[in-house]
Every structure is written in C-alpha cells, then in structure tokens.
Amino acid sequence: MRRSVSAIAGLCLLLSVAVAAAQTPASEPANGETLFRQRCGACHQVATPRNGLGPHLQGVVGRAAGSVGGYNYSPAIKGAGIVWSTDNLDGFLTNPGAMVRGTRMTQRFANAAERQAIIEFLQQKQD
Ligand code: HEC
Structure with a gap:
C-alpha cells in the first residue's frame, strides 16, 4: 500500500x-526574431541589409516606403507616400494589398500577436 x-x-x-x-x-x-525568420526570412533580410525577393528591412520603422536603393519596387509601393511606423506596418502585414493596392507583396499575416512580435523585432533593427 x-x-x-x-x-x-x-x-x-x-x-x-x-x-x-x-x-x-x-x-x-512569441519570439520576434524567430517569427521574422520563419514568416519573412525567405524574402527579407535584416542583419545583412541585402535585397532578396523583397527589399531589406533593416531600419524599416521610420523609413519611407519604397526607398531602398537597388531594389525594384512596384510603382504601387513607390507612390504610396507612406513612412513606415509600428501602426501602419501592422495594417500592411494584415493585408498588404488592402493598404497598398497593387503591391507585389501578397502575403497576409492574420495572427495579431505574431505581427506585434515581428514589428517589435524590426523596431530594434535600426541602422
Ligand atoms: C514571398 C515573399 C515575401 C514574404 C514572405 C514577405 N514579404 Fe514583404 N515584401 C515582399 C516584396 C516582393 C515586397 C516589395 C513589394 C512591392 O514592391 O510592391 C515586400 C515589401 C515589404 C515591405 C515594404 C518595404 C519598403 O521598403 O517599403 C515591408 C515593410 C515588408 N515587405 C514587410 C514584410 C514582413 C514584416 C514580412 C513577414 C511578416 C514579409 N514582408 C513577408 C515579399 C515578401
């Protein structure tokens, strides 16, 4: 017993x-760096600011949309007249085409907590 x-x-x-x-x-x-690598890393880089399928995102918070040299943006992003902030990045990631009609980035990210973690990570990636 x-x-x-x-x-x-x-x-x-x-x-x-x-x-x-x-x-x-x-x-x-959620770990923003890991999520960034998983969700964005196929097309975007940060640490080594090199353009891939998408423009590099080093220092993207506070940067004018469509302004990375050497990257061939869509006319839509170039003419958007946006300066990226934590707020409008959240909207863009939720549905890029709804915010910038005609953008070539078509991936939508529905998970708000993940978007938040990724944006916080990007905010730390200033030049
Ligand atoms: C399958 C590839 C792909 C994935 C995955 C992707 N993007 Fe993009 N992204 C692009 C492309 C292509 C562009 C350029 C769009 C254009 O020129 O219209 C872009 C543009 C952007 C821009 C505008 C940059 C600028 O300089 O104005 C931001 C911000 C952005 N992406 C963030 C993200 C984030 C954050 C993620 C992950 C959550 C992500 N993207 C996932 C392909 C991708």
Missing part, C-alpha cells in the same frame, strides 16, 4: 512537471 501511494505521488510530480513544460511556450511571448 505504501509503495503504491508513493508511486502515485511520484507520477503526480512527473505529470505536473510535464504540464508546466508544455505550458511554457504558450505563456511566453
């Missing part, structure tokens, strides 16, 4: 450790 009680107690301890471990990622804020 004693033995089974301590076995159950041990099992409970194991379970609570497992549950705590499983909950950690969900309760922590």
